Amino acid sequence: xxxxxxxxxxxxxxxxxxxxxxxxxxxxxxxxxxxxxxxxxxxxxxxxxxxxxxxxxxxxxxxxxxxxxxxxxxxxxxxxxxxxxxxxxxxxxxxxxxxxxxxxxxxxxxxxxxxxxxxxxxxxxxxxxxxxxxxxxxxxxxxxxxxxxxxxxxxxxxxxxxxxxxxxxxxxxxxxxxxxxxxxxxxxxxxxxxxxxxxxxxxxxxxxxxxxxxxxxxxxxxxxxxxxxxxxxxxxxxxxxxxxxxxxxxxxxxxxxxxxxxxxxxxxxxxxxxxxxxxxxxxxxxxxxxxxxxxxxxxxxxxxxxxxxxxxxxxxxxxxxxxxxxxxxxxxxxxxxxxxxxxxxxxxxxxxxxxxxxxxxxxxxxxxxxxxxxxxxxxxxxxxxxxxxxxxxxxxxxxxxxxxxxxxxxxxxxxxxxxxxxxxxxxxxxxxxxxxxxxxxxxxxxxxxxxxxxxxx
Numbered sequence: 001x002x003x004x005x006x007x008x009x010x011x012x013x014x015x016x017x018x019x020x021x022x023x024x025x026x027x028x029x030x031x032x033x034x035x036x037x038x039x040x041x042x043x044x045x046x047x048x049x050x051x052x053x054x055x056x057x058x059x060x061x062x063x064x065x066x067x068x069x070x071x072x073x074x075x076x077x078x079x080x081x082x083x084x085x086x087x088x089x090x091x092x093x094x095x096x097x098x099x100x101x102x103x104x105x106x107x108x109x110x111x112x113x114x115x116x117x118x119x120x121x122x123x124x125x126x127x128x129x130x131x132x133x134x135x136x137x138x139x140x141x142x143x144x145x146x147x148x149x150x151x152x153x154x155x156x157x158x159x160x161x162x163x164x165x166x167x168x169x170x171x172x173x174x175x176x177x178x179x180x181x182x183x184x185x186x187x188x189x190x191x192x193x194x195x196x197x198x199x200x201x202x203x204x205x206x207x208x209x210x211x212x213x214x215x216x217x218x219x220x221x222x223x224x225x226x227x228x229x230x231x232x233x234x235x236x237x238x239x240x241x242x243x244x245x246x247x248x249x250x251x252x253x254x255x256x257x258x259x260x261x262x263x264x265x266x267x268x269x270x271x272x273x274x275x276x277x278x279x280x281x282x283x284x285x286x287x288x289x290x291x292x293x294x295x296x297x298x299x300x301x302x303x304x305x306x307x308x309x310x311x312x313x314x315x316x317x318x319x320x321x322x323x324x325x326x327x328x329x330x331x332x333x334x335x336x337x338x339x340x341x342x343x344x345x346x347x348x349x350x351x352x353x354x355x356x357x358x359x360x361x362x363x364x365x366x367x368x369x370x371x372x373x374x375x376x377x378x379x380x381x382x383x384x385x386x387x388x389x390x391x392x393x394x395x396x397x398x399x400x401x402x403x404x405x406x407x408x409x410x411x412x413x414x415x416x417x418x419x420x421x422x423x424x425x426x427x428x429x430x431x432x433x434x435x436x437x438x439x440x441x442x443x444x445x446x447x448x449x450x451x452x453x454x455x456x457x
Contacts, residue, residue, distance in 0.1 A: 366385055
Protein backbone atom coordinates (compact mmCIF):
# COMPACT_ATOMS: atom_id res chain seq x y z
CA UNK A 1 0.00 0.00 0.00
CA UNK A 2 1.29 3.42 -0.84
CA UNK A 3 2.18 5.78 2.01
CA UNK A 4 -0.69 7.98 3.10
CA UNK A 5 -3.40 5.49 2.04
CA UNK A 6 -5.07 5.60 5.48
CA UNK A 7 -5.34 9.38 5.32
CA UNK A 8 -6.91 9.18 1.87
CA UNK A 9 -9.51 6.67 3.06
CA UNK A 10 -10.34 8.93 6.00
CA UNK A 11 -10.88 11.96 3.73
CA UNK A 12 -13.03 9.88 1.41
CA UNK A 13 -15.28 8.82 4.30
CA UNK A 14 -15.65 12.44 5.44
CA UNK A 15 -16.52 13.52 1.90
CA UNK A 16 -19.14 10.76 1.60
CA UNK A 17 -20.68 11.82 4.91
CA UNK A 18 -20.79 15.53 4.03
CA UNK A 19 -22.06 15.16 0.46
CA UNK A 20 -25.77 14.72 1.32
CA UNK A 21 -25.60 17.76 3.62
CA UNK A 22 -23.99 19.87 0.89
CA UNK A 23 -26.62 18.82 -1.62
CA UNK A 24 -29.45 19.58 0.80
CA UNK A 25 -28.07 23.05 1.52
CA UNK A 26 -27.30 23.73 -2.12
CA UNK A 27 -30.68 22.74 -3.55
CA UNK A 28 -32.49 25.97 -2.54
CA UNK A 29 -29.61 28.01 -3.94
CA UNK A 30 -29.78 26.07 -7.20
CA UNK A 31 -33.52 26.56 -7.42
CA UNK A 32 -33.16 30.30 -6.87
CA UNK A 33 -30.35 30.62 -9.39
CA UNK A 34 -31.76 28.30 -11.98
CA UNK A 35 -31.63 29.80 -15.42
CA UNK A 36 -29.29 32.49 -14.20
CA UNK A 37 -27.09 34.62 -16.32
CA UNK A 38 -24.26 32.21 -15.50
CA UNK A 39 -25.18 30.04 -18.46
CA UNK A 40 -21.63 28.63 -18.39
CA UNK A 41 -18.93 28.23 -20.95
CA UNK A 42 -19.42 25.95 -23.93
CA UNK A 43 -17.79 22.54 -24.17
CA UNK A 44 -14.39 22.51 -25.79
CA UNK A 45 -14.40 22.38 -29.54
CA UNK A 46 -17.72 24.21 -29.89
CA UNK A 47 -16.34 27.60 -30.83
CA UNK A 48 -14.70 30.50 -29.06
CA UNK A 49 -16.02 31.88 -25.82
CA UNK A 50 -16.67 35.17 -27.57
CA UNK A 51 -19.00 33.35 -29.95
CA UNK A 52 -21.26 32.16 -27.14
CA UNK A 53 -22.59 35.44 -25.82
CA UNK A 54 -26.38 35.53 -25.63
CA UNK A 55 -27.97 38.09 -27.88
CA UNK A 56 -30.96 38.93 -29.98
CA UNK A 57 -34.49 37.70 -30.36
CA UNK A 58 -34.53 34.75 -27.96
CA UNK A 59 -32.60 35.56 -24.82
CA UNK A 60 -31.59 39.11 -23.96
CA UNK A 61 -28.16 40.21 -25.05
CA UNK A 62 -27.20 40.65 -21.42
CA UNK A 63 -29.22 39.16 -18.62
CA UNK A 64 -31.78 37.37 -20.77
CA UNK A 65 -31.80 34.70 -18.08
CA UNK A 66 -32.82 35.27 -14.49
CA UNK A 67 -30.08 36.55 -12.28
CA UNK A 68 -28.85 34.27 -9.48
CA UNK A 69 -30.81 34.59 -6.26
CA UNK A 70 -33.72 36.47 -7.82
CA UNK A 71 -37.09 35.14 -8.83
CA UNK A 72 -38.50 37.23 -11.63
CA UNK A 73 -41.02 36.22 -14.20
CA UNK A 74 -39.95 36.00 -17.77
CA UNK A 75 -36.45 34.53 -17.48
CA UNK A 76 -36.32 31.26 -19.38
CA UNK A 77 -34.74 28.24 -17.77
CA UNK A 78 -34.19 26.72 -21.19
CA UNK A 79 -33.89 28.70 -24.36
CA UNK A 80 -32.08 28.91 -27.61
CA UNK A 81 -29.45 31.61 -27.48
CA UNK A 82 -28.87 33.81 -30.47
CA UNK A 83 -25.25 34.76 -30.79
CA UNK A 84 -24.60 38.23 -32.16
CA UNK A 85 -20.92 38.25 -31.38
CA UNK A 86 -19.40 41.32 -32.90
CA UNK A 87 -22.69 42.69 -34.22
CA UNK A 88 -21.47 46.19 -33.50
CA UNK A 89 -18.38 45.42 -35.55
CA UNK A 90 -20.37 44.36 -38.57
CA UNK A 91 -20.58 40.58 -38.31
CA UNK A 92 -23.87 38.78 -38.57
CA UNK A 93 -25.72 36.73 -35.97
CA UNK A 94 -24.92 33.09 -35.42
CA UNK A 95 -27.46 30.93 -33.70
CA UNK A 96 -26.23 28.37 -31.18
CA UNK A 97 -28.57 26.30 -29.05
CA UNK A 98 -27.63 25.85 -25.39
CA UNK A 99 -29.45 24.75 -22.30
CA UNK A 100 -28.34 24.47 -18.73
CA UNK A 101 -28.04 20.90 -17.50
CA UNK A 102 -28.83 19.71 -13.99
CA UNK A 103 -25.14 19.94 -13.17
CA UNK A 104 -25.07 23.58 -14.22
CA UNK A 105 -22.95 23.06 -17.34
CA UNK A 106 -24.01 24.47 -20.68
CA UNK A 107 -24.88 21.65 -23.03
CA UNK A 108 -26.26 21.73 -26.56
CA UNK A 109 -30.05 22.05 -26.64
CA UNK A 110 -32.29 20.36 -29.14
CA UNK A 111 -31.55 21.60 -32.62
CA UNK A 112 -33.91 24.37 -33.72
CA UNK A 113 -36.12 23.84 -36.72
CA UNK A 114 -34.45 25.07 -39.88
CA UNK A 115 -36.77 27.19 -41.94
CA UNK A 116 -34.52 28.06 -44.80
CA UNK A 117 -32.58 24.94 -45.63
CA UNK A 118 -29.46 26.57 -44.24
CA UNK A 119 -29.50 29.53 -46.59
CA UNK A 120 -27.06 32.29 -45.86
CA UNK A 121 -28.79 35.24 -44.26
CA UNK A 122 -26.14 37.85 -43.92
CA UNK A 123 -22.70 38.78 -45.13
CA UNK A 124 -20.82 35.63 -44.13
CA UNK A 125 -22.65 33.50 -41.59
CA UNK A 126 -24.96 30.50 -41.94
CA UNK A 127 -28.14 31.42 -40.05
CA UNK A 128 -30.98 28.92 -39.80
CA UNK A 129 -34.24 30.41 -38.60
CA UNK A 130 -35.50 29.27 -35.24
CA UNK A 131 -38.70 27.79 -33.98
CA UNK A 132 -39.38 29.94 -30.95
CA UNK A 133 -42.55 28.22 -29.79
CA UNK A 134 -40.74 26.30 -27.04
CA UNK A 135 -39.90 29.46 -25.13
CA UNK A 136 -41.59 29.71 -21.74
CA UNK A 137 -44.71 31.79 -21.44
CA UNK A 138 -44.87 34.88 -19.34
CA UNK A 139 -47.45 34.97 -16.62
CA UNK A 140 -48.38 36.52 -13.33
CA UNK A 141 -48.50 40.13 -12.32
CA UNK A 142 -51.72 40.69 -14.19
CA UNK A 143 -50.18 39.84 -17.56
CA UNK A 144 -51.81 37.58 -20.07
CA UNK A 145 -51.06 33.96 -19.35
CA UNK A 146 -50.42 32.61 -22.82
CA UNK A 147 -48.85 33.53 -26.11
CA UNK A 148 -52.14 33.91 -27.95
CA UNK A 149 -53.39 36.68 -25.68
CA UNK A 150 -50.04 38.44 -26.09
CA UNK A 151 -50.55 38.49 -29.82
CA UNK A 152 -48.21 35.51 -30.18
CA UNK A 153 -50.07 32.53 -31.58
CA UNK A 154 -49.73 29.32 -29.65
CA UNK A 155 -48.09 26.34 -31.32
CA UNK A 156 -51.34 25.01 -32.71
CA UNK A 157 -52.13 28.30 -34.37
CA UNK A 158 -48.62 29.34 -35.30
CA UNK A 159 -47.22 26.27 -36.97
CA UNK A 160 -50.72 25.58 -38.21
CA UNK A 161 -51.18 21.96 -37.14
CA UNK A 162 -53.79 20.23 -39.30
CA UNK A 163 -55.11 23.58 -40.53
CA UNK A 164 -51.62 24.62 -41.62
CA UNK A 165 -51.12 21.37 -43.54
CA UNK A 166 -54.46 21.87 -45.23
CA UNK A 167 -53.45 25.41 -46.10
CA UNK A 168 -50.29 24.05 -47.75
CA UNK A 169 -52.51 21.88 -49.91
CA UNK A 170 -54.61 24.95 -50.61
CA UNK A 171 -51.55 26.81 -51.85
CA UNK A 172 -50.71 23.95 -54.21
CA UNK A 173 -54.29 23.85 -55.45
CA UNK A 174 -54.24 27.60 -56.10
CA UNK A 175 -51.03 27.32 -58.13
CA UNK A 176 -52.51 24.51 -60.21
CA UNK A 177 -55.71 26.50 -60.74
CA UNK A 178 -53.55 29.25 -62.28
CA UNK A 179 -51.97 26.83 -64.75
CA UNK A 180 -48.81 25.95 -62.79
CA UNK A 181 -48.09 22.23 -62.80
CA UNK A 182 -46.67 21.37 -59.38
CA UNK A 183 -43.80 18.90 -59.60
CA UNK A 184 -42.72 18.63 -55.95
CA UNK A 185 -42.94 20.28 -52.55
CA UNK A 186 -41.08 19.99 -49.27
CA UNK A 187 -41.22 21.52 -45.82
CA UNK A 188 -38.32 23.73 -44.80
CA UNK A 189 -39.11 24.43 -41.14
CA UNK A 190 -40.83 27.44 -39.69
CA UNK A 191 -41.02 30.10 -37.02
CA UNK A 192 -43.34 30.59 -34.09
CA UNK A 193 -45.75 32.33 -36.42
CA UNK A 194 -45.89 30.08 -39.48
CA UNK A 195 -44.55 27.03 -41.32
CA UNK A 196 -42.49 27.17 -44.53
CA UNK A 197 -42.52 25.11 -47.70
CA UNK A 198 -40.79 25.20 -51.06
CA UNK A 199 -42.87 24.28 -54.07
CA UNK A 200 -41.37 23.44 -57.44
CA UNK A 201 -43.58 23.85 -60.52
CA UNK A 202 -43.03 23.79 -64.26
CA UNK A 203 -43.10 27.59 -64.18
CA UNK A 204 -40.51 28.02 -61.43
CA UNK A 205 -39.99 27.66 -57.69
CA UNK A 206 -42.14 29.25 -55.01
CA UNK A 207 -41.85 29.89 -51.27
CA UNK A 208 -45.03 29.20 -49.28
CA UNK A 209 -45.82 30.15 -45.70
CA UNK A 210 -48.82 28.65 -43.93
CA UNK A 211 -50.57 29.26 -40.63
CA UNK A 212 -53.54 28.03 -38.71
CA UNK A 213 -54.71 31.63 -38.32
CA UNK A 214 -56.73 33.63 -40.89
CA UNK A 215 -54.89 35.34 -43.72
CA UNK A 216 -56.18 38.74 -42.61
CA UNK A 217 -54.34 38.29 -39.30
CA UNK A 218 -51.20 36.61 -40.60
CA UNK A 219 -50.39 37.38 -44.22
CA UNK A 220 -52.32 40.34 -45.58
CA UNK A 221 -50.10 42.84 -43.80
CA UNK A 222 -46.97 41.01 -44.95
CA UNK A 223 -48.20 40.89 -48.54
CA UNK A 224 -49.07 44.57 -48.68
CA UNK A 225 -45.83 45.46 -46.92
CA UNK A 226 -43.76 43.52 -49.44
CA UNK A 227 -45.62 45.20 -52.30
CA UNK A 228 -45.10 48.67 -50.82
CA UNK A 229 -41.39 48.01 -50.30
CA UNK A 230 -41.12 46.45 -53.75
CA UNK A 231 -42.56 49.55 -55.37
CA UNK A 232 -40.10 51.79 -53.52
CA UNK A 233 -37.13 49.45 -53.74
CA UNK A 234 -37.31 48.70 -57.43
CA UNK A 235 -35.68 52.01 -58.33
CA UNK A 236 -33.01 51.72 -55.65
CA UNK A 237 -31.76 48.22 -56.23
CA UNK A 238 -33.01 46.42 -53.10
CA UNK A 239 -34.85 43.24 -54.00
CA UNK A 240 -38.15 42.32 -52.32
CA UNK A 241 -39.83 38.95 -52.97
CA UNK A 242 -42.83 39.23 -55.26
CA UNK A 243 -46.12 38.09 -53.75
CA UNK A 244 -48.22 35.93 -56.04
CA UNK A 245 -51.19 35.33 -53.77
CA UNK A 246 -52.38 35.07 -50.18
CA UNK A 247 -55.65 33.75 -48.83
CA UNK A 248 -57.60 31.42 -46.59
CA UNK A 249 -58.14 27.76 -47.25
CA UNK A 250 -61.83 26.78 -46.89
CA UNK A 251 -60.73 23.74 -44.88
CA UNK A 252 -58.86 25.88 -42.37
CA UNK A 253 -55.68 27.89 -42.14
CA UNK A 254 -54.14 30.38 -44.53
CA UNK A 255 -51.18 30.74 -46.85
CA UNK A 256 -49.05 33.19 -48.79
CA UNK A 257 -47.16 32.33 -51.99
CA UNK A 258 -44.04 34.25 -52.99
CA UNK A 259 -41.32 33.87 -55.53
CA UNK A 260 -38.41 31.81 -54.26
CA UNK A 261 -35.11 33.65 -54.47
CA UNK A 262 -31.68 32.07 -54.78
CA UNK A 263 -30.06 33.45 -51.64
CA UNK A 264 -26.45 32.97 -50.71
CA UNK A 265 -22.97 34.31 -51.04
CA UNK A 266 -21.41 37.51 -49.85
CA UNK A 267 -23.25 40.81 -49.91
CA UNK A 268 -21.83 44.11 -51.01
CA UNK A 269 -22.76 45.98 -47.83
CA UNK A 270 -22.04 49.36 -49.38
CA UNK A 271 -24.47 48.56 -52.18
CA UNK A 272 -27.01 47.40 -49.61
CA UNK A 273 -26.71 50.68 -47.69
CA UNK A 274 -27.23 52.77 -50.81
CA UNK A 275 -30.19 50.63 -51.86
CA UNK A 276 -31.88 51.04 -48.48
CA UNK A 277 -31.40 54.81 -48.59
CA UNK A 278 -32.94 55.01 -52.05
CA UNK A 279 -35.90 52.94 -50.87
CA UNK A 280 -36.39 55.35 -47.97
CA UNK A 281 -36.35 58.33 -50.34
CA UNK A 282 -38.73 56.78 -52.88
CA UNK A 283 -42.25 58.13 -53.31
CA UNK A 284 -44.71 56.15 -51.17
CA UNK A 285 -47.12 53.80 -52.90
CA UNK A 286 -50.17 54.74 -50.80
CA UNK A 287 -51.93 58.06 -51.29
CA UNK A 288 -52.18 58.83 -47.55
CA UNK A 289 -48.41 58.57 -47.18
CA UNK A 290 -47.93 60.66 -50.31
CA UNK A 291 -50.02 63.33 -48.59
CA UNK A 292 -47.72 63.25 -45.56
CA UNK A 293 -49.40 60.85 -43.13
CA UNK A 294 -47.66 58.12 -41.15
CA UNK A 295 -49.10 54.64 -40.73
CA UNK A 296 -50.23 51.92 -43.13
CA UNK A 297 -53.47 50.89 -44.86
CA UNK A 298 -54.00 48.13 -42.30
CA UNK A 299 -52.70 46.95 -38.95
CA UNK A 300 -50.02 44.26 -39.07
CA UNK A 301 -47.66 42.52 -36.68
CA UNK A 302 -44.05 42.74 -35.59
CA UNK A 303 -43.10 39.20 -34.71
CA UNK A 304 -46.21 38.11 -32.87
CA UNK A 305 -47.10 41.54 -31.47
CA UNK A 306 -49.96 43.53 -33.00
CA UNK A 307 -48.76 46.71 -34.67
CA UNK A 308 -51.37 49.47 -34.97
CA UNK A 309 -51.06 51.70 -38.02
CA UNK A 310 -53.75 54.42 -38.03
CA UNK A 311 -52.98 57.25 -40.43
CA UNK A 312 -51.51 60.10 -38.35
CA UNK A 313 -50.25 63.43 -39.64
CA UNK A 314 -47.73 63.99 -36.82
CA UNK A 315 -44.75 61.63 -36.46
CA UNK A 316 -43.95 62.21 -32.74
CA UNK A 317 -47.61 61.55 -31.95
CA UNK A 318 -47.66 58.38 -34.09
CA UNK A 319 -44.53 56.92 -32.54
CA UNK A 320 -45.54 57.96 -29.04
CA UNK A 321 -49.06 56.52 -29.15
CA UNK A 322 -48.90 53.63 -31.62
CA UNK A 323 -45.37 52.34 -31.26
CA UNK A 324 -43.38 52.69 -28.08
CA UNK A 325 -46.25 53.87 -25.87
CA UNK A 326 -48.27 50.85 -26.94
CA UNK A 327 -45.40 48.54 -26.01
CA UNK A 328 -44.94 50.20 -22.61
CA UNK A 329 -48.61 49.65 -21.80
CA UNK A 330 -48.37 45.97 -22.78
CA UNK A 331 -45.36 45.46 -20.52
CA UNK A 332 -47.24 46.69 -17.42
CA UNK A 333 -44.02 47.28 -15.53
CA UNK A 334 -43.96 50.15 -13.05
CA UNK A 335 -40.25 50.94 -13.49
CA UNK A 336 -40.60 51.05 -17.27
CA UNK A 337 -43.75 53.15 -17.07
CA UNK A 338 -42.05 55.60 -14.73
CA UNK A 339 -39.06 55.97 -17.02
CA UNK A 340 -41.34 56.44 -20.05
CA UNK A 341 -43.29 59.20 -18.27
CA UNK A 342 -40.02 60.92 -17.37
CA UNK A 343 -38.95 60.83 -21.01
CA UNK A 344 -42.26 62.35 -22.11
CA UNK A 345 -41.93 65.15 -19.56
CA UNK A 346 -38.31 65.83 -20.49
CA UNK A 347 -38.85 65.86 -24.28
CA UNK A 348 -42.26 67.57 -24.58
CA UNK A 349 -43.92 64.33 -25.63
CA UNK A 350 -40.88 63.40 -27.83
CA UNK A 351 -41.15 66.58 -29.91
CA UNK A 352 -37.81 67.97 -28.74
CA UNK A 353 -36.10 64.92 -30.26
CA UNK A 354 -37.15 66.04 -33.74
CA UNK A 355 -36.17 69.70 -33.62
CA UNK A 356 -33.40 69.29 -36.22
CA UNK A 357 -35.59 68.98 -39.30
CA UNK A 358 -38.87 67.93 -40.87
CA UNK A 359 -39.87 64.27 -40.80
CA UNK A 360 -41.54 62.92 -43.94
CA UNK A 361 -43.04 59.44 -44.45
CA UNK A 362 -40.76 56.73 -45.84
CA UNK A 363 -41.66 53.12 -46.44
CA UNK A 364 -39.62 51.09 -43.96
CA UNK A 365 -39.13 47.37 -43.43
CA UNK A 366 -39.82 47.78 -39.73
CA UNK A 367 -37.96 44.71 -38.40
CA UNK A 368 -34.62 44.75 -40.17
CA UNK A 369 -32.20 42.46 -38.36
CA UNK A 370 -29.66 40.05 -39.82
CA UNK A 371 -32.24 37.27 -40.23
CA UNK A 372 -34.38 39.40 -42.54
CA UNK A 373 -31.90 40.35 -45.25
CA UNK A 374 -29.57 38.41 -47.48
CA UNK A 375 -27.59 38.50 -50.68
CA UNK A 376 -29.25 36.93 -53.71
CA UNK A 377 -28.71 36.50 -57.41
CA UNK A 378 -30.73 39.71 -57.79
CA UNK A 379 -28.77 41.79 -55.31
CA UNK A 380 -29.43 42.72 -51.66
CA UNK A 381 -32.77 41.28 -50.57
CA UNK A 382 -35.07 42.07 -47.65
CA UNK A 383 -38.05 40.02 -46.49
CA UNK A 384 -40.28 39.14 -43.49
CA UNK A 385 -41.25 42.79 -42.89
CA UNK A 386 -43.34 44.71 -40.38
CA UNK A 387 -43.85 47.49 -42.90
CA UNK A 388 -45.33 50.94 -42.38
CA UNK A 389 -44.68 54.53 -43.44
CA UNK A 390 -42.57 56.29 -40.84
CA UNK A 391 -39.38 58.19 -40.13
CA UNK A 392 -36.58 56.52 -42.08
CA UNK A 393 -34.36 56.48 -38.97
CA UNK A 394 -36.85 54.16 -37.24
CA UNK A 395 -35.53 51.47 -39.59
CA UNK A 396 -32.43 51.17 -37.45
CA UNK A 397 -34.11 50.24 -34.18
CA UNK A 398 -32.90 46.65 -34.68
CA UNK A 399 -29.38 47.65 -35.74
CA UNK A 400 -28.02 46.15 -32.50
CA UNK A 401 -28.67 42.75 -34.05
CA UNK A 402 -28.31 43.49 -37.74
CA UNK A 403 -24.59 43.36 -38.46
CA UNK A 404 -24.45 46.65 -40.36
CA UNK A 405 -20.76 47.40 -40.83
CA UNK A 406 -18.86 50.53 -41.79
CA UNK A 407 -19.30 49.87 -45.50
CA UNK A 408 -23.06 49.72 -45.06
CA UNK A 409 -23.24 53.03 -43.22
CA UNK A 410 -20.87 54.70 -45.66
CA UNK A 411 -23.11 53.62 -48.53
CA UNK A 412 -26.25 54.77 -46.74
CA UNK A 413 -24.73 58.15 -45.82
CA UNK A 414 -23.74 58.77 -49.43
CA UNK A 415 -27.44 59.15 -50.11
CA UNK A 416 -28.91 60.27 -46.75
CA UNK A 417 -26.53 62.30 -44.55
CA UNK A 418 -26.52 61.78 -40.81
CA UNK A 419 -28.88 64.17 -38.98
CA UNK A 420 -27.64 66.11 -35.92
CA UNK A 421 -29.95 64.27 -33.47
CA UNK A 422 -29.60 60.84 -35.05
CA UNK A 423 -27.69 59.30 -32.13
CA UNK A 424 -30.20 60.64 -29.62
CA UNK A 425 -33.14 59.23 -31.57
CA UNK A 426 -31.39 55.89 -32.05
CA UNK A 427 -31.92 55.14 -28.35
CA UNK A 428 -35.64 55.86 -28.77
CA UNK A 429 -36.02 53.55 -31.75
CA UNK A 430 -34.00 50.79 -30.11
CA UNK A 431 -36.17 51.04 -27.00
CA UNK A 432 -39.25 50.20 -29.06
CA UNK A 433 -37.78 46.91 -30.25
CA UNK A 434 -36.23 46.02 -26.90
CA UNK A 435 -39.55 46.47 -25.11
CA UNK A 436 -41.29 44.46 -27.82
CA UNK A 437 -38.75 41.69 -27.24
CA UNK A 438 -39.53 41.82 -23.54
CA UNK A 439 -43.25 41.56 -24.25
CA UNK A 440 -42.60 38.51 -26.43
CA UNK A 441 -39.78 36.73 -24.64
CA UNK A 442 -39.32 38.32 -21.21
CA UNK A 443 -35.88 38.39 -19.67
CA UNK A 444 -33.29 41.15 -19.57
CA UNK A 445 -34.76 43.02 -22.52
CA UNK A 446 -36.76 44.99 -19.93
CA UNK A 447 -33.64 46.47 -18.35
CA UNK A 448 -32.13 47.23 -21.73
CA UNK A 449 -35.31 49.01 -22.78
CA UNK A 450 -35.29 51.08 -19.60
CA UNK A 451 -31.59 51.85 -20.18
CA UNK A 452 -32.26 53.05 -23.72
CA UNK A 453 -35.04 55.35 -22.52
CA UNK A 454 -32.76 56.70 -19.80
CA UNK A 455 -30.38 57.94 -22.49
CA UNK A 456 -33.11 60.36 -23.60
CA UNK A 457 -33.16 62.22 -20.28
